[in-house]
Amino acid sequence: MVVNARAISDEINWPDITLVVNARAISEEINWPDVTMVVNAITISEEINWPDVTMVVNAITISDEINWPDITLVVNAITISEEINWPDVTMVVNARAISEEINCPDITLVVNARAISEEINWPDITLVVNARAICEEIKWPDITMVVKARAISEEINWPDITLVVNARVISEEIKFPDIPMVVKARAISEEINWSDITMVVNAKAISEEINWADITMVVNE
CATH class of the missing domain: 1.10.8 (Helicase, Ruva Protein; domain 3)
Structure with missing residues (x-):
């Protein structure tokens, strides 16, 4: 020897x-x-104080393969990859980096978000991560819808994401593209207990047009 x-x-x-x-x-x-x-x-x-040499050997190979010089990150990614049963180590390496960058410790969530991000062609991974969490929270399986709703929610400064998600659906349903208007109409609809949202949307539009603040009056009219 x-x-x-x-x-x-x-x-x-x-x-x-x-x-x-x-x-x-x-x-x-x-x-x-x-x-x-x-x-x-x-x-x-x-x-790197990592006793499993086989793991490090594999990490070096992957590191060269995906051109990622930070070997510690790759070693951690391999461990996580096995842990969360996700075979694409490159994806996990990227997710691990993103996880630290956006300060989201749940790596599985980030990995899933990364996959969804590519799938729905939405580059803002933080938004997708948040949307993924919201998606589970409000029991709404369509992540693309929630991602868009999340973006709209920030854009129109309306924190109730469930309302924005619903408004997004209604917007497509009643063919009314002005989402902020539908969001407001949805809120008014619940407030004045009037279920016909199309009517309220139109009334809201008329209300702004004729400068008449009493939306209930406009709906009745």
Whole structure:
């Protein structure tokens, strides 16, 4: 073993023979023929204080493959990937970075949001993460709808997201594109106990047009 290690040591220009001997043993153990890689993995393993050398070897391969130099992040991502049963490590690596960036510790949520973000072609991942949480909270499965509603909610400064989601549906249903108007009409509709939202939307529009604040009066008219 040491004779082989000595040859390898010269070959890969790595003077620490003990390290190479260990690497040679690990190399055979994990059935990984590239001893240089294993030597690097052992060094990194000690450096990032991560005893599972096989994991580090895999992380190095993935790190090279996805061109992501932060090996600690990749190691963590592999662990998380197995933990949340999500095989796409690149996705988890990106999610891990985003998770720290937007300060959202729930990595599963961020991974799902990342996937949804690409699927619905919505680049603002923070918005999608929030929408995902809201989606579960208000029991509304259509994430695209909630993402759009969340954006509208911020745009028109209306915090009741459920109302905005409902308004978004009504907006498409009654073919009325002015969402803020529908949101207000929906609120008024509940306030004056008038279920015909189309009527209230029209009344709201007329109310602003004729500068008449009493919406109930306009609805009745």
